[in-house]
Amino acid sequence: xxxxxxxxxxxxxxxxxxxxxxxxxxxxxxxxxxxxxxxxxxxxxxxxxxxxxxxxxxxxxxxxxxxxxxxxxxxxxxxxxxxxxxxxxxxxxxxxxxxxxxxxxxxxxxxxxxx
Numbered sequence: 001x002x003x004x005x006x007x008x009x010x011x012x013x014x015x016x017x018x019x020x021x022x023x024x025x026x027x028x029x030x031x032x033x034x035x036x037x038x039x040x041x042x043x044x045x046x047x048x049x050x051x052x053x054x055x056x057x058x059x060x061x062x063x064x065x066x067x068x069x070x071x072x073x074x075x076x077x078x079x080x081x082x083x084x085x086x087x088x089x090x091x092x093x094x095x096x097x098x099x100x101x102x103x104x105x106x107x108x109x110x111x112x113x114x115x
Contacts, residue, residue: 002003005073008109009065016062016102020055023095058084058099077110 027040043051061084068076085103088096 005112006066006070007074009011009062009106010045010078012102012105012109013059013066015105016099017059019098019102020059022053022097024052053094054062058087058102061087062102065109074110077106081110083105107110 009018024044025042028043029041031036031041043055053110061080064080065073065077081103084099084106088099088103090096
């Protein structure tokens with residue numbers, strides 16, 4: 001796989017990291033009590049620092065093809081795509097749906113041929 005293949009996976013890694021950061025820091029829920037205005041809460045504020053590790057797992061999975069040697073990158077990408085797709089499917093009720101595009105793009109990147 002040529003260096004362009006590595007760039008594909010690096011861009012995917014950065015995109016997945018951006019998704020995790022957005023899920024962590026953007027307001028995702030609202031809290032409203034009687035007689036008061038609704039107040040937005042981030043996932044970090046609502047769940048605490050323990051939520052950082054589960055949101056870091058998809059980023060680490062996407063890092064595997066970037067760090068793999070060129071001759072093993074395709075296999076690493078396929079394994080990462082399968083692992084990320086399974087994780088997204090298991091957590092689809094919460095944040096898993098946000099990681100489906102990353103799993104699909106990992107599989108597409110693994111199937112790309114040299115130009």
